[in-house]
Amino acid sequence: MLSGNTKDLKQSIIKKLEKLNRKKFKTDFIISPELAKRLSLLSKEINRQIGLLIDRYNEIQYVIVGDNKSIFIPELKRFRLVPGKLRGLRLVHTHLYNEGLTEDDITDLAMLRLDAVSAILINQEGLPAKIETAFLLPPNRENNIYNILDETDVYNQKTNFSEFIKNLEKEIEEKSISLFQIKKENNAFLVGCFKNKEEAKESLLELKELARSAGLNVVDTIYQIKQKVDPKYILGIGKLKNIAIRAYQLGVDYIIFDNNLTPSQAREISKLVEIKIMDRTQLILDIFAKRAHSNEGKLKVELAQLKYLMPRLSVKDDSLSRLTGGIGGRGPGETKLEIDRRRIKDKIAFLTRKLKQIEKTRDIQRKKRTKRDIPTVSIVGYTNAGKTTLINSLTNSNIYADNLMFATLDTSSKRLRFPEEKEIIITDTVGFIRDLPEDLKDAFKSTLEELYDADLLLHVVDISNKNYEKQIESVNKILEELNLKDMDTILVFNKIDLIDDETLKERKKEYPEAVFISALNRKTFQPLLDKIFYKIFKKKLKHASS
Structure with a gap:
């Protein structure tokens, strides 16, 4: 040539x-x-x-x-x-x-x-x-x-x-x-642009956990400190080239940005770097796609993926610029790109209708529970805080749980029996995370709607995580966005078995109203069960008598 x-x-x-x-x-x-x-x-x-x-x-x-x-x-x-x-x-x-x-x-x-x-x-x-x-x-x-x-x-x-x-x-x-330690496949570089080193280390540590949960082998993490991200490449072009060269040298399959990429940024970076590019949102979507098992969960993930893909369709692939026509069609017909966009729009509309039907069914189930006057307790918390392990231990269930972020996505509801023939429905929800992508918020809105009908929230926190305070803030922020901040809540610090006694004493002084447990040790549950029983049954009786 x-x-x-x-x-x-x-x-x-x-x-x-x-x-x-x-x-x-x-x-x-x-x-x-x-x-x-x-x-x-x-x-x-x-x-x-x-x-x-x-x-x-x-x-x-x-x-x-x-x-x-x-x-x-x-x-x-x-x-x-x-x-x-x-x-x-x-x-x-x-x-x-x-x-x-x-x-x-x-x-x-x-x-x-x-x-x-x-x-x-x-x-x-x-x-x-x-x-x-x-x-x-x-x-x-x-x-x-x-x-x-x-x-x-x-x-x-x-x-x-x-x-x-x-x-x-x-x-x-x-x-x-x-x-x-490069493996045969699924090796990743984690990169990002941050305002300071502390933010960079915290964010990339969480991104590393997300990558591990997605089954990726993290080879290295690289960051750049800048007050403003580059509008074209996120990082400076020199820094990006150095990262690409290093990634080529090590045989890396993915470069994952902690920053969410705009469609134009993704295109420009892809032109410069011949390695698969992902951002934080896409990584979370991929994890969700792996973890969703129920029909509803799969529909929600597919809807979120299509919404993410829609603005990122480009004419980079030569095949997208070919013109297609049909019998009786006028002019050159629709481009491949236009056809793809139209098909995605149709699929989004179809999935939205299907999810609304599922939501109606759930509403009927909720109304039945309300008629039977069975109180509901919903577990919320940052991803990988131990919510599913807790519900398994409380109800003797075997819902899948693992030391991974977003290990479980599908809503699970189990009965928990108390003395005096009293019982509650306890519900697990998808884990929260900082800067939850908007498409994911919309796609999982029906899951989070379970929270509106709850009588009580259990906010589970991983006390062994050094960023637990910021994780509490992130969960509270999302609850505030959902207008759930004022709902009756018990703060539950989990994984006390992973910290020393002195640290535990300090945390108990800082949070006197909280409950401290290990989801793996049922002997630590009594204070939590007492508090749930009081808030659900005794407190209601007091209000009723007054």
Whole structure:
């Protein structure tokens, strides 16, 4: 494929360039001396740099014409980047002014993950004076990206390039595993832009837990301190390139932003980085999709995913710009993009109707419970606070619970019997999280609507989490948004088995009205049960008698 700056070139020159295209040459080296000489003379004649992108079978895949100081490498659609591997293409190009490898050359090597980048330095006669070759290094503790091959004589090359690259890729894989615990797949970099270090560490720690809950192996976390995020790339472009280069070097599959990306930011970053890009919202949606088991839960997740996807449909994929028509259709018809958008809108409308029907059924069930005058207690709290474990222990149930964020999403209601033939319905809800995405709030509104009919809320807090105070604030903020802040609530500190006695004493002084338990130890439940019984039954009797 011939590309680049071919304007004003003679037809005879273009024919010579086209002859190079798809040409296969025999050599064990980076380039044969004959081809290097031919390339140099042609480059001198037109006074422009010429580059060749050569595959591992020594077949020329791209011929690129630049100006007298640089070349521009086209999009390499046919040679997709595989995490942990090199591109399978090497760039050999001419330098007209005897200058060595430039910073742009090294950037192309690292960002495009090329097998190598070679510069042929041309002398006054238009012949190769020497060749300089840079290649990528395997992952290392020093974060060194590349090295230069010792050989510079075009006519006396000694390195068998095919064997060299084969051994290099093997070393890349081995060092990725031994030094950085890179797995075969699902490796992730966590990145974000924050106003201060404290915020960065807290946010990325939570993002790491989310990634772990999604089944990802977190390789590294990187952040940038800025008062305002970059409107185009979130991070500065230099920082983003460094992250991408490091991610390529380690064979990372995902770069996950703690910041929520706008559709335009996601597009611009994807143009620059050939690794799957995700943001915090998408990661949470993926976890929800894995965890939802009931029909209703699956519908809610699908609805949230479609709402997230809708504004992110772009014309980046060439197939989306093809025009489609139908029999009897006028004009060019709808574009693929328009059809996709219309289908998503129709699906959103269908799912919304279906969820409303489910909500009606739930309303009927609630009314039946109200008629029977069975009090309801709803458990709320930050994700992974131990809500499901608590309801399992209280009611001898076996609802799935795990030490993961959003381990359970589907609403569960169980009976809890008290003495004097009294009983309550205790209901588990989806875990809360800071900055809960709006689409998720809407999608799970019906789950949270259970809270409006509750007689009492149990706000469960993971006391072993060092950010428990901020988690309490996040839950209270969401309850306030739902107009539930004034509802009768018991603050329940869970996981007391994970803190020392001195810390427990301090927390009890700070929160004298709270109850302290371990959801794994039923012996700690009596104060909680007494408080529930008092608030549900004794308190009601007092109000009734007065």
